[in-house]
Amino acid sequence: MDTFTQIVVLSLAAGTPLVFAALGELVVEKAGVLNLGVEGLMLVGAVASFIVAAKTGAPWLGVFVGALAAALLSLIFGVIVLTLRANQVATGLALSLFGIGLSAFVGRPYMSVVIEGIKPFAVPVLSDVPVAGKLLFAHNPLVYLSIALFVAVHVFLHRTRSGLVLRAVGESPQSARAIGYPVIAIRYAAVMFGGACAGLGGAFLAVAYTPSWVEGMTAGRGWIALALVVFATWKPWRVMIGAYLFGSVTLAQFQAQAAGAAVPSELLAMLPYLATVIVLAIISRDATAIRLNAPASLGKAYHPE
Amino acid sequence: MSRLSRRTVLATLAAYPLAVALPARAQAKDALKIGFIYVSPIGDAGWTHQHDIARIAMEKNLAPRVTTKYIENVPEGADAERVIRELAQSGHKLIFTTSFGYMNPTIKVAQQFPNTFFEHATGYKSAKNVGTYNARFYEGRYLAGIVAGRMTKSNVAGYVAAFPIPEVVMGINAFTRGMRSVNPKAETKVVWVSTWFDPGRESEAANTLVAQGADVLTHHTDSTAVVQAAEAKKVYAVAYHSDMSKYGPNAQITAVTHVWDKYYTDRAKAVLDGTWKPDHIWGGIREGMIAMGPFGKTVPSDVREAMLKVQGEIAAGKFHPFTGPIKDNEGKERLPAGTTISDETLLKMDYYVEGVQGRMPANK
Numbered sequence: 026m027d028t029f030t031q032i033v034v035l036s037l038a039a040g041t042p043l044v045f046a047a048l049g050e051l052v053v054e055k056a057g058v059l060n061l062g063v064e065g066l067m068l069v070g071a072v073a074s075f076i077v078a079a080k081t082g083a084p085w086l087g088v089f090v091g092a093l094a095a096a097l098l099s100l101i102f103g104v105i106v107l108t109l110r111a112n113q114v115a116t117g118l119a120l121s122l123f124g125i126g127l128s129a130f131v132g133r134p135y136m137s138v139v140i141e142g143i144k145p146f147a148v149p150v151l152s153d154v155p156v157a158g159k160l161l162f163a164h165n166p167l168v169y170l171s172i173a174l175f176v177a178v179h180v181f182l183h184r185t186r187s188g189l190v191l192r193a194v195g196e197s198p199q200s201a202r203a204i205g206y207p208v209i210a211i212r213y214a215a216v217m218f219g220g221a222c223a224g225l226g227g228a229f230l231a232v233a234y235t236p237s238w239v240e241g242m243t244a245g246r247g248w249i250a251l252a253l254v255v256f257a258t259w260k261p262w263r264v265m266i267g268a269y270l271f272g273s274v275t276l277a278q279f280q281a282q283a284a285g286a287a288v289p290s291e292l293l294a295m296l297p298y299l300a301t302v303i304v305l306a307i308i309s310r311d312a313t314a315i316r317l318n319a320p321a322s323l324g325k326a327y328h329p330e
Numbered sequence: 331m332s333r334l335s336r337r338t339v340l341a342t343l344a345a346y347p348l349a350v351a352l353p354a355r356a357q358a359k360d361a362l363k364i365g366f367i368y369v370s371p372i373g374d375a376g377w378t379h380q381h382d383i384a385r386i387a388m389e390k391n392l393a394p395r396v397t398t399k400y401i402e403n404v405p406e407g408a409d410a411e412r413v414i415r416e417l418a419q420s421g422h423k424l425i426f427t428t429s430f431g432y433m434n435p436t437i438k439v440a441q442q443f444p445n446t447f448f449e450h451a452t453g454y455k456s457a458k459n460v461g462t463y464n465a466r467f468y469e470g471r472y473l474a475g476i477v478a479g480r481m482t483k484s485n486v487a488g489y490v491a492a493f494p495i496p497e498v499v500m501g502i503n504a505f506t507r508g509m510r511s512v513n514p515k516a517e518t519k520v521v522w523v524s525t526w527f528d529p530g531r532e533s534e535a536a537n538t539l540v541a542q543g544a545d546v547l548t549h550h551t552d553s554t555a556v557v558q559a560a561e562a563k564k565v566y567a568v569a570y571h572s573d574m575s576k577y578g579p580n581a582q583i584t585a586v587t588h589v590w591d592k593y594y595t596d597r598a599k600a601v602l603d604g605t606w607k608p609d610h611i612w613g614g615i616r617e618g619m620i621a622m623g624p625f626g627k628t629v630p631s632d633v634r635e636a637m638l639k640v641q642g643e644i645a646a647g648k649f650h651p652f653t654g655p656i657k658d659n660e661g662k663e664r665l666p667a668g669t670t671i672s673d674e675t676l677l678k679m680d681y682y683v684e685g686v687q688g689r690m691p692a693n694k
Binding site: 279294 | 375488521529535538539542553555687689691
């Protein structure tokens with residue numbers, strides 16, 4: 026593989042945890058719920074997937090259980106904010122803290138375990154096509170899954186009737202209910218979907234990317250995913266641009282350092298954040314469009330009647 | 331070792347009550363109670379892990395005259411002071427504070443407990459009841475460099491580093507000098523990740539270095555990610571802090587490890603014998619504070635011998651990794667031939683030696 030191809034492959038992988046988590050959160054927020062617990066959900070997904078992969082030797086089963094565990098944890102969040110109507114911001118933050126602590130606690134005996142993770146997979150024949158072959162067909166299978174997730178989320182939100190209903194629930198739950206949609210049930214579904222996606226992001230880190238389990242291994246990626254959703258003004262394709270931009274600038278600054286660039290490393294470390302914010306701010310600079318995209322009832326508790 | 335803001339404080343807050351709740355070991359009646367405070371979870375490898383190995387060794391060596399208690403995952407700052415005070419109040423007569431950022435809290439609590447002895451790792455402030463200790467990590471780095479220099483085929487070594495502080499920089503320089511002492515064509519590429527701990531970032535940096543031709547990697551960060559990345563990419567690795575051969579059975583060619591066992595036992599003995607005095611120890615290979623991990627199975631015997639020979643010379647005090655002439659990587663002479671660098675200059679090191687690519691990020 027030449028250097029350019031390697032950089033592309035590495036960049037996509039670096040952006041993938043963000044893609045999973047941010048797409049999930051986007052759907053949650055489109056349904057009008059603000060879940061700040063992404064970081065904790067990712068960690069729970071990471072630890073659950075790692076434990077299952079270590080116990081069974083089946084990393085794919087781990088990925089599935091990771092998503093499931095995070096979905097179940099987000100169900101608790103759902104009960105608190107949707108049924109009991111607690112404050113979403115406070116509950117989300119608590120969920121994050123809880124997830125961080127819980128994952129550290131149950132993951133303790135697994136810190137030293139080494140597993141055979143999910144490896145990049147070169148599609149036979151196709152990956153041998155010159156130039157584009159390796160570029161397109163030699164990624165980690167979970168990277169393809171994240172791209173499939175993007176397509177699914179995009180089509181669902183903007184091309185299907187159910188997507189329209191979900192967005193209606195996020196805009197005006199009262200109206201949605203008035204025409205007979207089960208607002209709370211839809212929000213539950215969205216919250217659990219978002220949890221599962223965050224879990225996938227964590228599972229990618231634990232069983233494919235590093236592969237290892239260490240306490241706090243997401244290192245803030247959940248918070249970045251949250252910010253990404255806002256900066257991408259709730260549009261899936263912008264989330265993708267943001268996530269890959271973040272991944273590639275992270276890699277590019279390492280590349281620049283290894284090549285001997287004389288720029289302070291602290292400055293380079295800021296670059297991914299800076300570049301992502303600037304680019305997304307430029308492509309979404311239309312204030313009216315932002316107002317139209319932001320779910321109108323985001324973060325507000327919904328009281329039927 | 332300075333510990334800048336590392337794990338999320340939140341993670342710590344969540345885990346802290348658990349750590350405190352751990353019961354102290356069954357305590358003999360008038361055994362000396364010794365307390366330890368750790369900055370991160372003990373885990374399976376890394377800085378804190380090495381301190382805990384030494385705690386257990388000390389307890390075994392001096393049983394039943396000592397009992398120990400540790401509190402792990404304590405962030406540097408206000409919490410640390412509270413934890414150290416609690417240890418002192420609950421009758422611990424010797425307290426090891428094992429991270430740079432515990433320096434001020436240690437000094438503060440020491441003033442309030444003049445009859446308790448404190449040992450602070452890697453700091454520079456002391457008092458009549460506070461001693462300091464640190465290890466000459468760079469000696470191990472030099473030795474690792476010898477092995478790396480002989481094993482590399484591409485003549486490029488990759489170094490994943492946390493922050494450009496003198497301690498890290500002297501490690502890079504010692505490694506590079508060791509490497510070039512056996513292979514003058516070899517060079518080091520450095521990537522700064524600006525974090526002590528982020529396995530994702532560390533492996534990204536490692537992969538980047540491999541993509542740029544490095545075939546032996548090492549790290550000055552806390553996780554095992556770089557060794558694991560080397561294993562996955564089928565290149566060599568030099569582990570740091572702990573032996574990580576489990577994570578890179580084929581990759582690890584050697585490791586630079588910290589060994590505090592003897593020091594901790596000696597200091598506890600001194601308290602038992604009533605001979606404890608505040609000391610300022612900077613020990614290395616000779617004192618047994620730095621030890622090389624096992625050689626990888628691919629390392630041929632002549633390479634092992636070459637390293638062991640220099641290790642013997644360092645242990646005998648006949649050789650210093652920073653003996654002139656030393657040129658920086660811009661060609662300027664930093665140390666004339668025939669002289670040895672002073673500890674003071676070493677602790678302020680802010681340049682790359684010849685053979686390190688790029689420019690120090692901190693240079694103005």
